[in-house]
Amino acid sequence: MSQLIWNGLFVGSFYALVALGYSMVYGIIKLLNFAHGDIYMLGAFAGFAMLTVAGGLATSAGFVALLVVLVLAMLVTGTAGLILERVAYRPLRGAPRLSVLITAVGASFALEYGMRLVAGPNPEVYPVRLSGTTVHVLGARITLEQLALVGIAIALMAGLQYLVMGTSTGRAMRAISMDPKASLFMGINVNRVISRTFFIGSALAGAAGVMAGAYYGKIDFLMGFIIGLKAFTAAVIGGIGNIKGAMLGGLTLGMLESFGTAWLGGEWRDVFAFAFLILFLTVRPTGILGERVTERV
Amino acid sequence: MASKLSSLMENRYLGWIGLAIALLAPFVSATNYSLSVMTSALLFVMLAVGLNIVVGYCGLLDLGYAAFFAIGAYTSGVLATRYDWSLLATIPVVILAAVIAGVVIGGPTLRLRSDYLAIVTLGFGEIIRITANNLEITGGPSGIFGIPGISIGGLDLSSPVAFYYTCVVAVALAVLGAARLGRSRLGRAWRFVREDEDAAEAMGIHTYKVKLAAYIAGAIWGGLAGILFGAQLTAISPQSFTFLWSALILMAVVLGGMGSTPGVVIGAIFVSVLPELLRGAADYRYFIFGVLLIVVMIFRPQGVWPTHAVERSARKRRTDDDSTVEVNQ
Amino acid sequence: MSAPPLLQVEDLRLSFGGVTAVDGLSFTVDEGDILSVIGPNGAGKTSAFNCITGFYKPTGGKVSLDGEDITRLRPSAVAAKGVSRTFQNLRLFGELTVLDNVRAGMHLRIKQNAIDALLHTPRFRKSERIATEEAHKWLDFVGLRGDRAAEARNLPYGEQRRVEIARALARGPRLLLLDEPAAGLNHGEKNELLDLLGRIRELGIALVLIEHDMGLVMQVSRRIVVLNFGKEIADGTPEQVRNDPAVVEAYLGTEDETPAGPAHAEEEIS
Ligand SMILES: Nc1ncnc2c1ncn2[C@@H]1O[C@H](COP(=O)(O)OP(=O)(O)O)[C@@H](O)[C@H]1O
Numbered sequence A: 001m002s003q004l005i006w007n008g009l010f011v012g013s014f015y016a017l018v019a020l021g022y023s024m025v026y027g028i029i030k031l032l033n034f035a036h037g038d039i040y041m042l043g044a045f046a047g048f049a050m051l052t053v054a055g056g057l058a059t060s061a062g063f064v065a066l067l068v069v070l071v072l073a074m075l076v077t078g079t080a081g082l083i084l085e086r087v088a089y090r091p092l093r094g095a096p097r098l099s100v101l102i103t104a105v106g107a108s109f110a111l112e113y114g115m116r117l118v119a120g121p122n123p124e125v126y127p128v129r130l131s132g133t134t135v136h137v138l139g140a141r142i143t144l145e146q147l148a149l150v151g152i153a154i155a156l157m158a159g160l161q162y163l164v165m166g167t168s169t170g171r172a173m174r175a176i177s178m179d180p181k182a183s184l185f186m187g188i189n190v191n192r193v194i195s196r197t198f199f200i201g202s203a204l205a206g207a208a209g210v211m212a213g214a215y216y217g218k219i220d221f222l223m224g225f226i227i228g229l230k231a232f233t234a235a236v237i238g239g240i241g242n243i244k245g246a247m248l249g250g251l252t253l254g255m256l257e258s259f260g261t262a263w264l265g266g267e268w269r270d271v272f273a274f275a276f277l278i279l280f281l282t283v284r285p286t287g288i289l290g291e292r293v294t295e296r297v
Numbered sequence B: 001m002a003s004k005l006s007s008l009m010e011n012r013y014l015g016w017i018g019l020a021i022a023l024l025a026p027f028v029s030a031t032n033y034s035l036s037v038m039t040s041a042l043l044f045v046m047l048a049v050g051l052n053i054v055v056g057y058c059g060l061l062d063l064g065y066a067a068f069f070a071i072g073a074y075t076s077g078v079l080a081t082r083y084d085w086s087l088l089a090t091i092p093v094v095i096l097a098a099v100i101a102g103v104v105i106g107g108p109t110l111r112l113r114s115d116y117l118a119i120v121t122l123g124f125g126e127i128i129r130i131t132a133n134n135l136e137i138t139g140g141p142s143g144i145f146g147i148p149g150i151s152i153g154g155l156d157l158s159s160p161v162a163f164y165y166t167c168v169v170a171v172a173l174a175v176l177g178a179a180r181l182g183r184s185r186l187g188r189a190w191r192f193v194r195e196d197e198d199a200a201e202a203m204g205i206h207t208y209k210v211k212l213a214a215y216i217a218g219a220i221w222g223g224l225a226g227i228l229f230g231a232q233l234t235a236i237s238p239q240s241f242t243f244l245w246s247a248l249i250l251m252a253v254v255l256g257g258m259g260s261t262p263g264v265v266i267g268a269i270f271v272s273v274l275p276e277l278l279r280g281a282a283d284y285r286y287f288i289f290g291v292l293l294i295v296v297m298i299f300r301p302q303g304v305w306p307t308h309a310v311e312r313s314a315r316k317r318r319t320d321d322d323s324t325v326e327v328n329q
Numbered sequence C: 001m002s003a004p005p006l007l008q009v010e011d012l013r014l015s016f017g018g019v020t021a022v023d024g025l026s027f028t029v030d031e032g033d034i035l036s037v038i039g040p041n042g043a044g045k046t047s048a049f050n051c052i053t054g055f056y057k058p059t060g061g062k063v064s065l066d067g068e069d070i071t072r073l074r075p076s077a078v079a080a081k082g083v084s085r086t087f088q089n090l091r092l093f094g095e096l097t098v099l100d101n102v103r104a105g106m107h108l109r110i111k112q113n114a115i116d117a118l119l120h121t122p123r124f125r126k127s128e129r130i131a132t133e134e135a136h137k138w139l140d141f142v143g144l145r146g147d148r149a150a151e152a153r154n155l156p157y158g159e160q161r162r163v164e165i166a167r168a169l170a171r172g173p174r175l176l177l178l179d180e181p182a183a184g185l186n187h188g189e190k191n192e193l194l195d196l197l198g199r200i201r202e203l204g205i206a207l208v209l210i211e212h213d214m215g216l217v218m219q220v221s222r223r224i225v226v227l228n229f230g231k232e233i234a235d236g237t238p239e240q241v242r243n244d245p246a247v248v249e250a251y252l253g254t255e256d257e258t259p260a261g262p263a264h265a266e267e268e269i270s
């Protein structure tokens, strides 16, 4: 039981990190960024490339090296998110929603198969694997590496929370998500805030990518597809557009999957998660923390 | 030049010309390879025309269209291999299965903002693929073998040439049917919803039902194409129905011109045949497709062969002139 | 007891989070009546229309048509009962032809199903022919001059306004709600609108207008309801409203002149 809870929390913290970017972007420009999962993939590959280049140095330095790589990979994916927004999404601001969604699908495709061109179709093995000591807490087997990763995830989310609630960028982000037109009148530089949102969201996804690579050991160019879907599910469960909701949704989905897997078997995990998404949308489309808004007619 | 082109695009005999090309193609090349490429292109046309109902006419983004294709192929395949049904007899069951799946997925999500549909259908595509992979009746990861060819009343149509012509007939009907639906009261309602849901509601159009109808129509077209797919390959497996398929069908619709029948047909032929011509560049092609989607949306969202708002009876005020087959909408 | 009025709005309330857009609005419209709703921008006029037509779910109050409660119906159901409307910011189907736009209004009356459409049955042809003829009839009625086979977005603004009214009329309404029909029209077009409103009345269709053009409002309305900050501050004949101190106050602040012309009124509205 407590093992299941721990597994759920662990996986859920990954979902939460990726869901955050999804939710923040949606909150601000109402765009479902399908390429977000692929940014996570990009993060994993960026980390992979750096660790490979650093070679023996990284392997001996272990955890510290991983932290450095994590930060660098976040910069890479953050910048990639920024470029993506600039090149693919900004020209379409104000275009019909369908066009923008299709562009997002195109961006996802281009990232996936672009990476396939660069790194080849076969999975890569991560050069650093965290070998952990196991501890037992309330009957659950927990490795130290898991604890470290959850620690990093919590630190990142705390940082984000500070950013959104405590800085002027964060205030501007919240203002835009509430009323984009009014924000423009109030002199907020909307483009800059959107760029920053993409940067932050993509950096978080990149961090999750590196962490997943280091934990699971294998990465491939399609690894972002399923996680993108899961992150969306998490964002919807929590209430899309809501930052706390994304965290809550990630953890909830992780738990649900953990228990669902124990109940139905691992091969049904994804089916269970997506079926739950459909069910959830039927019952409470606004999510746990979302509010109902009346769209202007 | 431009006006010549646009008058060509509105030519009412376009449907007949397309049909003639399809009928004559085997006289140019009838090797097993070329027939198989052409048959695949036809199936792709059927899928694209079906997806066009959802995306082009109604403006709903369906990213899991391959799921309906899979439902059709598996339903008919299982009935044919395990219960010895003829493929023709499976048609009503396939339609029923497609309708049920359409209601289950579309029912809850079409009430919500349209972008939710996109991602839910993406998840649905995965649900169907994984389920086919996990179940015993669908043959698990290795799928179903030995799906019989199509035969009508003892007439065996499974030779490559006969099957090709069977597909020409079936796909021509599918294209014509979709185009006719598009020009009817229901088809207009789809476009009203695409253009402005609130205004459509204000005119008494129950937008939820109309969207569900589009989604279900698309499901039926996809399911029926699945029967032909199983008959062509004689074997299907979960591998045949990945997201890649859904994305390629969407690509065909978007590149050709959402909502435009000739555009979508050409887009489908392009997307299905091009890889055969560009075997060497196989590694690049999906990357290029992705970039192409972005470029098209930014610079030419109407596709290569856009829809024209046509009004055939505007000044003449007579409508008894639509006896010719015409798919230019 | 006499028959219930065509439209009865009772104590209608609507708020969005903290903002109260409509705050206890009540009025009735009789068969063939013509009523105007006026008030400064942001007074809640459009929101009231949206509540009546089912686009917004009111937080309180009741809307009934012929005594039947329609408060919780979805917009298409309200439209099916014979309430038709236009939108403040023109909502045509821009990429569709003018005729198709008007056919939208006839959706519920076109008798054909999917099978008819697939097989092009005689029933299909007949219903399409009737629809086209009727669409032309409504476009003639509103006096459309532009190309009817053109995409609606390519017409001049004033013509688009006409198409929207033709579309609403094609619904076959008993009650027609027009949200600022004169906005953006020039002087000549306003006169034509006035004439059109008269002819719509002759069809026996009751009208409710939201309008800022006081000249037009005073000339055409039988009764006027005045809103300010969501509250109803007056309901009476043009004469009564013109002289109502609360209305003068709302429109002109401290000045004590009567709100005579549209120019005056529009200056004050912001
Ligand atoms: N969907 C909505 N969400 C939030 N506020 C709204 C919405 N629709 C209208 N409002 C607010 O309600 C008030 C009344 O608006 P409206 O009905 O458009 O006024 P009017 O038509 O009289 O100019 C305004 O303060 C407006 O901002």
Ligand SMILES: [Mg+2]
Pocket (backbone or CB within 6 Å): C045, C046, C047, C088
């Ligand atoms: Mg208004």
